[in-house]
Amino acid sequence: MLKINNLHVKLEEEDKQILKGLTLEVPAGEVHAIMGPNGSGKSTLSYVLSGRDGYEVTEGSATLEGASLLDMEPEERAAAGLFLAFQYPVEIPGVGNMTFLRTAVNAQRKARGEAELTAGEFLKVVRAKAADLQISPDMLKRPVNVGFSGGEKKRNEILQMAMLEPRMCIMDETDSGLDVDAMRLVSDGVNALRSPDRSFLVITHYQRLLSHIQPDVVHIMANGRIIKSGGPDLALEVEENGYGDLLAEAG
């Protein structure tokens, strides 16, 4: 599904290398987690993959089902099936959440040559999915993320994910700022979306989320690279001992 090979990325504005030869493969149907200390480049990875400005790829490649992501505009990546659940979802004053969702869904359908959803069809789907995530009709009406609590913002990201049905979901610290109940709602939402032809890359600081969303593989990232990969136990190890030993091991 997602193949990242020897990816080197620097900031456009300053001469600072963030990713230094990152290699990673997420096969179809698998959930991979990335953990790592602050400043290891986790968020940069998610932004570079989704096409945000401000980064320069100096070496390496990233492909989604064989197509080179790095040559595409952000909207083309989305239409190709990539989705990023933002760490800090952006507020858009005056634009109703529903309008935003429907515009996004239909923009992608259009880009893929599919028929757009009518208002009626869309409403039916969105209501059901919103109910699953305990998102109230009022929240659907309110402007995108404006005045939403931390938990509401994250649930809203998962609702977008559920509506857009991407092939490759990247979740950037979706668990940050969530209480126990919200964490369960978000995890249930994600687990419901797991399928043999959909993959997840879950970026997190804590093992807690991974006890709800069982990963197939856990990667430890430090200094712009994956320094160790392993099974779910690796996350428990980090939780217990911190990153010290792993970092020392990697030199």
Added chain:
Amino acid sequence: MTDITDLEVREGVDRETVETVQNMGSYKYGWNTEIEMDYAPKGVNEDIVRLISKKNDEPEWMTEWRLEAYRRWVTMTEPKWAMLNYPEIDYQDQYYYARPASMTEKPKSLDEVDPKLLATYEKLGIPLREQMILAGVEGAEDAPAEGRRVAVDAVFDSVSLGTTFKDELAKAGVIFCSISEAIREHPELVKRYLGSVVPQSDNYFATLNSAVFSDGSFVYIPPGVKCPMELSTYFRINAENTGQFERTLIIADKGSHVSYLEGCTAPKRDTNQLHAAVVELVILEDAEIKYSTVQNWFPGDEDGKGGIYNFVTKRADCRGDRAKVMWTQVETGSAITWKYPSCILRGNESQGEFYSIAIANNHQQADTGTKMIHLGKNTRSRIVSKGISAGHAQNTYRGLVTMHPRATNSRNYTQCDSLLIGDKCGAHTVPYIEVKNTSSRVEHEATTSKVDDDQLFYCRSRGMDEEEAVALVVNGFCREVLQALPMEFAMEAQALVAISLEGSVG
């Protein structure tokens, strides 16, 4: 379930925007109608003023009124205080009267009007047949509550082609006709109110208009009547080198209510054309006028060539207690816009509202705002202005709020937001506030922001292209004002917002 219904409706509106963005072209009203025209000789002088008066079959008093204005005008100088830059206008190098030859014999009804002219309005999407309009779908028989009929006055260059729904309006006692017809048929009303809100001597452009205005709309709503449908005027400038000087007079008698819409377009021309209109609203005790404008005159091309010079004086006089007026404007067109729809809050407890979206792209310049003149006690006003600048455009909000010594316990709230797209445009805010009593309160809030890269990236990461993302964010910025518009107009306005910003990103 109400909330969901509302949701669906709003959905429809936003949908429209997005589709329009996707089919974005350039100015889509820029075509021209090939038709034989009668012109008055170029330039303006007393003979031309008399000629215009004669063409309209006006009585002597009207001719004199015009001449008085003309004599005044020649002593005046063009105001230069606005933040607008344009070459000197040669007032003698314009036609002041242009009439389709087929309109020489006044048609008795729209059925007798040249089909070519009617086709022009059809092409513009203006319904001149008397039928239901339901969110753009024509001919709905059992229209639900939001399905409305709109009566139209079609003004083509210097003349009104005719108005629709005349009989039905007459049954309700409503007079809706061209101003030239009103001067002939209802001289007592015209004499009483014309120039009573915007005097002949008001300002350079209004005075010129008083001398040479050719047509426009007249509305009278009798006491206690709620106008049974929305009224509208659609202005089209077609002839080259011709100014359009229309005059609109609306009188809402005691306890009456009317919603009036106005739309404007013009063909693409390399030369600049002059448009100097005057709109007067008279609102008596407990009456209410809601006046909405979508101004989409040709703005000029990307290099700033051509476009309409739009100098407009609009003023409402709340003469009676508890009178209420609401101006809503969406200004997307014109090379130059000079326009300050104002409210004189004379009656006690009268209310004035001004909602504005002004978009300037490419080389457009807009200097627009409002005046709220509080004279009566317990009067209230509200100003919500959203200015959007893109390209090389300059956009100025200029507003005056004044509280007279007598206007005790009055209130004003002003919110003035500017949005910048790109780094070569400008936004300016020039508020004037005068408070001459101690019990009134004036609030002014202003913000200036840029279209946020994070917002655009967020939209794009969800699959929208850049233009679509900008249109969505800008429509969100304008939401408060768009919601103040009648439904059909809101849809048109949203679409226009998107089109006007074409090419402003990337």
